[in-house]
Amino acid sequence: MSTFTSHSTAKTKGARLGPVSALALILALSGCAAGPDFRQPEAPAVKGYTKEPFESRTPSTATIGGDAQQFVDGMDIPAQWWTLFNSPALNAVIEQALKANPDLQSAQAALRAAQEQVTVQQGAFFPSANGSLVPTRQKQPVSAGQGTSPFNLYTAQVSVSYTLDAFGGNRHQVEGLQAQAEQQKFLLEGAYLTLTSNVVAAAVQEAGLRAQIAATQEVLKIQGELLALLQRQYQLGDVAQADVVVQQAAVAQTRASLPPLQKSLALQRDLLTVLAGRFPSEELEQKFDLASLTLPQQLPVSLPSSLVRQRPDVRSAEALLHAASAAVGVATANMLPQITLSANIGSAAAQMGDLFTSGTGLWSLVGGLTQPLFAGGALLHKKRASEALLDQAAAQYQSTVIHAFQNVADSLRALQYDADALQAQYLAERAAANSLEISRKSVKLGAATPQTLLTAQQTYQQAVIAVAQAQAARFADTAALFQALGGGWWNRSEPLAAVAK
Numbered sequence: 070m071s072t073f074t075s076h077s078t079a080k081t082k083g084a085r086l087g088p089v090s091a092l093a094l095i096l097a098l099s100g101c102a103a104g105p106d107f108r109q110p111e112a113p114a115v116k117g118y119t120k121e122p123f124e125s126r127t128p129s130t131a132t133i134g135g136d137a138q139q140f141v142d143g144m145d146i147p148a149q150w151w152t153l154f155n156s157p158a159l160n161a162v163i164e165q166a167l168k169a170n171p172d173l174q175s176a177q178a179a180l181r182a183a184q185e186q187v188t189v190q191q192g193a194f195f196p197s198a199n200g201s202l203v204p205t206r207q208k209q210p211v212s213a214g215q216g217t218s219p220f221n222l223y224t225a226q227v228s229v230s231y232t233l234d235a236f237g238g239n240r241h242q243v244e245g246l247q248a249q250a251e252q253q254k255f256l257l258e259g260a261y262l263t264l265t266s267n268v269v270a271a272a273v274q275e276a277g278l279r280a281q282i283a284a285t286q287e288v289l290k291i292q293g294e295l296l297a298l299l300q301r302q303y304q305l306g307d308v309a310q311a312d313v314v315v316q317q318a319a320v321a322q323t324r325a326s327l328p329p330l331q332k333s334l335a336l337q338r339d340l341l342t343v344l345a346g347r348f349p350s351e352e353l354e355q356k357f358d359l360a361s362l363t364l365p366q367q368l369p370v371s372l373p374s375s376l377v378r379q380r381p382d383v384r385s386a387e388a389l390l391h392a393a394s395a396a397v398g399v400a401t402a403n404m405l406p407q408i409t410l411s412a413n414i415g416s417a418a419a420q421m422g423d424l425f426t427s428g429t430g431l432w433s434l435v436g437g438l439t440q441p442l443f444a445g446g447a448l449l450h451k452k453r454a455s456e457a458l459l460d461q462a463a464a465q466y467q468s469t470v471i472h473a474f475q476n477v478a479d480s481l482r483a484l485q486y487d488a489d490a491l492q493a494q495y496l497a498e499r500a501a502a503n504s505l506e507i508s509r510k511s512v513k514l515g516a517a518t519p520q521t522l523l524t525a526q527q528t529y530q531q532a533v534i535a536v537a538q539a540q541a542a543r544f545a546d547t548a549a550l551f552q553a554l555g556g557g558w559w560n561r562s563e564p565l566a567a568v569a570k
Contacts, residue, residue, distance in 0.1 A: 103236045103405060104398025105459075107244075107391045112374040113470060118478040127488035130495050134540035136364045138484065138547070144369035146379075146557030151269050154544070155363035158355035162345055163268050165353075167261070169346025176253070176260040177565070183250035190246050193239045196231035204421075225424050226415020226431065233410065238402030245395030252388035257565050259381035262556040264344065269548040271341045276357040277541025278334040284533035285327055292320045292526055295509060299519060302512075312519035319523055323530060359540050365547055368484070371554050376477065377470055379555030386462075386469040393455070393462035400452040409437040476553035483546040491539040498532040505529045 129137035147153070151163055167173065201224075208219040234240055296316045302308045339349045347353070377383045414432040416425045423429060441448055508525040511517030551557070558565070 103238070103401035104241055105394050107248075107394040110377075110387060110390070110466060112377050113474070115373050115474070117373065118370075118474060118481055123481055123485055127485060128492050130488075130492045132491070132495050132536070132540065133359045134362075134364050134543045135491055135495070136366050138364065138366055138368050138488065140368050140370045140481070142370050143372055144367065145560065146369050146371070146551060146554055148557045148559075148561040150551045150557050151265055151548070153363075153365040154269070154548075156272070156357070156361055158357060158361065159269065159272050162272065162341065162353060162355050163265055165345040165347075166264055166268050170264055170344060171346060173257075173260050173264055176257040180250065180253040180257050180565075183246070183253040187243065187246045187250050190239070190243045193232070193242075194234065196229050198227060198229045200227050201225070201415075221419055222417060223419070223421050223424055224415065224417040224431075226413050228411070228413045230409065230411040233408040235408050236402040236405040238399055238405075238407075241395045241398030241402060245392045245399065248388045248391035248395060252385050252392065254565075255381040255385040255388060258558045259385060261565055262381055262552060262558065265556065266548060266552040268341065268344050270545055271337060271344060272357045273362070273541055273544040273548065275334065275337045275341065276359045276362060276544070277537060278330055278337060279356075279358045280537035280540060281534055282327065282330050282334065284537050285323060285330065285530070288526070288530045288533060289320065289323045289327075291505070291529075292316070292323055295512075295522060295526065296320055298509070298513060307515055308512075308519055315519065315523060319526060359537075359544070362544055364543060368547065368550060369554060370481070371477075373474070376473060376554070379559065380473045381555065381558065383466075383469050383473050386466040390459075390462040390466045393459040396455045397452065397459055400448070400455040404441060404448045404452065406438050406440045409439070411435045411437075473553070477550070480546060480550040480553045484543070484550060487539065487543045487546050491536070491543060494532065494535045494539045498529075498536045501525070501529040501532040 123140070125140050127138045129135055149160075152160060203224045205222045205224070206219055207222060232239075296313070299308055299313050299316050303310060303313050338352060342349055342352050345353060371379060377387075412432070412434050414430075416429040417431055418424050418426065418429045505522075505525040505528075508517055508522045512519055512522045
C-alpha cells in the first residue's frame with residue numbers, strides 16, 4: 070500500500086501553503102476542465118417538410134398497388150416496418166440478411182472496438198502500478214573500498230504512478246472516444262436501415278421487372294394473333310405483303326425487348342442473394358411479384374422536430390460534432406501544466422530470503438509539475454486546428470440535417486405524384502387496350518389500314534409497361550419514406566448496440 074504526499078511551496082499574502090492546502094489546491098484544479106462543454110444542437114425551427122401543404126390522402130386506382138394512402142402526422146414507425154407490406158417472402162429474406170450480411174457484421178465489430186477504446190482510455194483515471202524483482206550480481210573495484218569479491222543484490226519493489234487530470238485532458242479524451250463509439254452505434258443503425266431498405270427496394274424492383282416481362286409477353290401474344298390475322302387476309306388478297314412484313318417486324322421488336330428485361334431480372338436476383346449474405350450461385354428460393362405485396366395504406370409523417378433524433382445519419386453527424394468539441398478540450402489541456410505523482414516501495418537484500426526483513430526496506434515519493442514553455446507554436450496551432458475541425462463538423466452536421474429534410478420532402482412529393490401517375494397510366498392503358506381492340510376489328514372488316522393497327526399496338530405496349538413501372542414506383546417510394554424517416558430503430562426491443570457487445 071502506498072501513500073502519496075505532496076509538498077509544494079507557494080506564497081499567498083505572505084503565508085505558506087501547507088500540505089493540506091496544497092492537496093486542496095490540486096483537488097480544486099482537478100475539477101477544472103479546459104475547453105468547450107458540448108451541447109446537443111437544437112432541432113430546426115421549421116414546421117413542415119414542403120413549402121405548400123400536401124394532400125393528406127392520395128387518389129386510388131382499381132389495380133395492383135392502387136390503394137389510397139393516408140399520411141398521418143406524428144404516427145410512430147414500427148421497428149420492423151417492412152412487415153407492413155404483408156409479404157412472408159420479404160420477411161424471410163430480410164431475416165436472412167440480418168443474420169448473414171457481412172457489411173452489418175463489420176459495423177457490429179467496429180462498434181465493439183470503439184466501446185473497448187473507451188474503456189482503455191478510462192483506465193487513465195486510475196493509478197498505474199507495476200511490480201518488479203531485479204536480481205543482480207556485482208563486483209566493485211578496489212578503489213571503491215568494497216573489496217574485490219562479487220556479491221548478489223536482490224531488489225523487489227512496487228512502483229505506482231498517477232497523472233492528475235487537473236485540466237480535464239483525459240476527461241475530454243474519454244468524452245471524445247465515447248462520442249466516437251456513439252457515432253459507430255449510429256453507423257451500425259444506418260447499416261441496418263440501409264440493408265433492410267435495400268432488400269425491400271430490390272424485392273420491389275424484381276416484382277416490377279416481372280410485371281414488365283409479363284406485360285411484354287402479353288403484348289407479344291396479341292401481336293402474334295394480329296400477325297396471323299394479317300397473314301390470312303394477305304392470302305385472301307385483302308392486304309399487301311408489305312403490311313404483313315411490317316407486323317412481323319413489330320413482333321420481332323417486341324421479342325427483342327425481352328432479353329434486356331430478363332437480364333435486369335437476373336442481376337436483381339443476384340443482388341438480393343448477395344444482400345442476404347450468400348454467393349450468387351446460392352440463389353434465394355423466394356421470388357417476388359407485385360401481386361404478393363400489399364401497399365401500406367397509412368404512412369407516418371414524423372414531426373420535423375423529431376426527425377433529427379430519428380435519423381441515424383444525423384445522430385452519427387452529431388456524435389462527430391461532439392468528438393470534435395472534445396478534441397478542442399484535449400488540445401487546450403495539452404497547453405496547461407501536467408501534474409504527476411509517483412511512489413516506489415520495496416526491499417533490497419543480498420540474499421533472496423532476506424527480502425522484506427527488518428532494515429531492507431526502501432521507498433520514495435516524487436511529485437512533478439510540467440508546464441510546456443516552447444514547442445515552436447505547435448500546441449497553439451494544434452488547438453486552432455481542432456477548433457477549425459469543430460467548425461467543419463458543425464457545418465457537416467447542418468448539411469446532414471438539411472439533406473435529411475430533403476429526403477423526407479422528396480419521398481412525400483414522390484408518393485403524391487406516384488398515385489396520380491398510376492391513375493393516369495392505368496386510364497391510358499385501358500384506353501390503349503380499347504383502341505387496339507377497335508383497330509383489330511376494323512382491320513379484320515377492312516374498315517382500317519394495317520398501319521392504324523400497328524400504331525395502336527405500339528401505344529398499348531408502351532401503356533402496359535408504364536403501368537407496371539408506376540405500380541412498382543408506389544411500393545419503392547413507400548419504402549423510401551420509411552427509410553427517410555429513420556426506420557423505427559428506437560422501437561426495437563433489443564438495440565443493436567446491446568447485441569454488438
